[in-house]
Amino acid sequence: MKKMLTKQANPESGKKTKETVIHSALKLFNMGGYDGTSVRAIAADAGVNIALVSYYFGGKQGLLEYLMASFYEGYLEVMERAAKEAEEKGGTGGSRLVYVADALIRYQQKYLYLSRFVHREMTLDNQLVRELMASYLMKEKYLLSQLFEQVDPGMQNDPLSADFAILQYRDMIMMPFLQPQFLRKVFYLTPSEPSFRTNYLRYIRHWAKKVIGCASG
């Protein structure tokens, strides 16, 4: 009797439940961080059984790794493709930077919680982060370097400045998503809105033209 009520046969629950868990996890991770969020809380928020997290992802750590990998694989893929497309389209170096930034901002807007969570978690200094840095972030740097090489070969005179520019470019793209509530409360900016992207890209174009020293097309 009781079982029939709780253990309802849900033919499509398999995939759906998993996504519900992920959604709840991201929501709570963004409030309390990974370590500050319990599997219990996630399951409760998702309205599913506690054991399911272990069941689906092989434990809390598995969920973390799944999320990190998901983000970076998508992120790097977007970056790679956008860079290629920008190259094919031609245009000035600055326009290429803006094009890639646009794609990455779209991606992060699409996966708002995920992006923020991953960016924050990557500021820790533990083994998992080191491993992810050794793979994903190395590739990210490689892609960025390639992008900037094409963009501004003249800057190679001051390699350090070039690095700083790359760093700032990267930072500019992720910053609004790492600290959305700061932008919202202090600057009344809402990184999740489409209009934000438009406005921010204008600034990035300005930045590219001035700092990198090339027209943005």
Next chain:
Amino acid sequence: MKKMLTKQANPESGKKTKETVIHSALKLFNMGGYDGTSVRAIAADAGVNIALVSYYFGGKQGLLEYLMASFYEGYLEVMERAAKEAEEKGGTGGSRLVYVADALIRYQQKYLYLSRFVHREMTLDNQLVRELMASYLMKEKYLLSQLFEQVDPGMQNDPLSADFAILQYRDMIMMPFLQPQFLRKVFYLTPSEPSFRTNYLRYIRHWAKKVIGCASG
């Protein structure tokens, strides 16, 4: 025998022990984050009794609040004083930005662990962060706005761009300390070294001249 080692008469213990605890806490918080670090681990690292954390700070949460407040009070004080000094010294607007950045980078280099920890913890979205944002970050924004008003009155035509510039300036100053191991592993930069400050300030000067559009003096 063992007692003689642990319960030694230490006339200056009071303050010293407290600082030892703080040092260990920051060290471990930087590796595992606040929630990922246990009071036990802190006490063990500091070589003191577990109960002391509650004894001195009124609990783990009290330690957190103490650290957050310590950082921001110092940080804002440095920013305020540097802004005033820069103004008194005269010079172009760009030079003022560089001067303030210099002071803040020095401050963060001095409190390396603390800075990084606070910056990361502020990306969470819980009540404590909201409270701190309502006080400290509001004042930070106020100081930054004042600084930029003096610097570049002409930028007011595009208020949004001005906000983005302020945001980027702020971000530029704290980014190396939020992600030091990323800079180290991926870009071979060491934010803790004095030479880093010198090099980075050169870039900031460049940035100020180009993006803000004023000579750096």
Next chain:
Amino acid sequence: MKKMLTKQANPESGKKTKETVIHSALKLFNMGGYDGTSVRAIAADAGVNIALVSYYFGGKQGLLEYLMASFYEGYLEVMERAAKEAEEKGGTGGSRLVYVADALIRYQQKYLYLSRFVHREMTLDNQLVRELMASYLMKEKYLLSQLFEQVDPGMQNDPLSADFAILQYRDMIMMPFLQPQFLRKVFYLTPSEPSFRTNYLRYIRHWAKKVIGCASG
């Protein structure tokens, strides 16, 4: 090997384990009191995991409230039913008092540990006790008053004396269970034995006849 012993498949565990915990709790509470007994000790005595107390009762306090409520609900139900039955049976007023006392003594003999524990805990002066007093003990007083009204309307001349009689009646019923080891060690009486009830009821009958002033039938 060890796992096979501890994590045995026990189809009826759910209820059984809970009762084991309750039994151990009452046993230990009677020796050391509520505050003097640790959850660890209860779990150890019951041979179950410590976490189960929180799992089943929502914490130590929850266990306390569960026990208190369990006792009083049963106690008041017995009192109410016995009073009604005594009324239906007719008989003198004194016989009604004896009938109700009999039922309540039986109840307390059945739940020996529980009765003693609850009686003692109710002598404290904290919020929980005040809440329980506001509900259960008010009803108890109401039932007793009704019982005595029927029994001895003539006593209303001295309402204070009537109150004292009620109090003494109530006290007479619970006293042997609040201080069993005192009765045992000092008076060689064993409240848990059936013979005790028989003898004690004889005294109660005597008391009713003399103090209340009505034959006991």
Next chain:
Amino acid sequence: MKKMLTKQANPESGKKTKETVIHSALKLFNMGGYDGTSVRAIAADAGVNIALVSYYFGGKQGLLEYLMASFYEGYLEVMERAAKEAEEKGGTGGSRLVYVADALIRYQQKYLYLSRFVHREMTLDNQLVRELMASYLMKEKYLLSQLFEQVDPGMQNDPLSADFAILQYRDMIMMPFLQPQFLRKVFYLTPSEPSFRTNYLRYIRHWAKKVIGCASG
């Protein structure tokens, strides 16, 4: 400087502080019980240093034993003297019971907190209680038996009834002090007030006359 404020030279503090501690201890013990009250809370309530409890009484347990012994020594002394005085005064047996009850109620009214605390703590079943029972309560029973022997030699026919009468007499005397807040909230009686003693003694006189079967003079 600071020391002068906190460590004031108090010439009479020695004895006064000790009594302050006792007073605070009893106050808190009555609310939360012995195990439910921490030494810290007592010291805080008394406004003295935490270490003083260990210093004065040799630990929390020492304080407990001190209080228990204090109560029973006074209680038994009062009972013994009152019994002797009642005998010297002559009068009926019932008047003797009332006289002794009067003295004991006065004593408990004088040491309200202490009485209640001791009565409750004696309902536990631990080693300390057993020890105290072996000495003090045995003597109490001896005194009571003597008192009742003189009072009602005829009751010896039913020795069990005599025991029950003694028990009820004893219980009648201590009950109002074991459960004062019950009397107050449920019956609007205030055992601490002088008028309560007067009224209650009238009932006791009634009880003695009827139950024990001797005039109260």
Next chain:
DNA sequence: CATGAATGAGCCTTCATTCAT
């Protein structure tokens, strides 16, 4: 596929006490 009882480890906090001052 999904459940929930049960576990062992660990969490943070508070305990009563000690000791040098």
Next chain:
DNA sequence: GATGAATGAAGGCTCATTCAT
């Protein structure tokens, strides 16, 4: 006589996970 820093032990509770169903 009195203090307060410091301790080791224990407190209640929550953690992520497992396993039989």
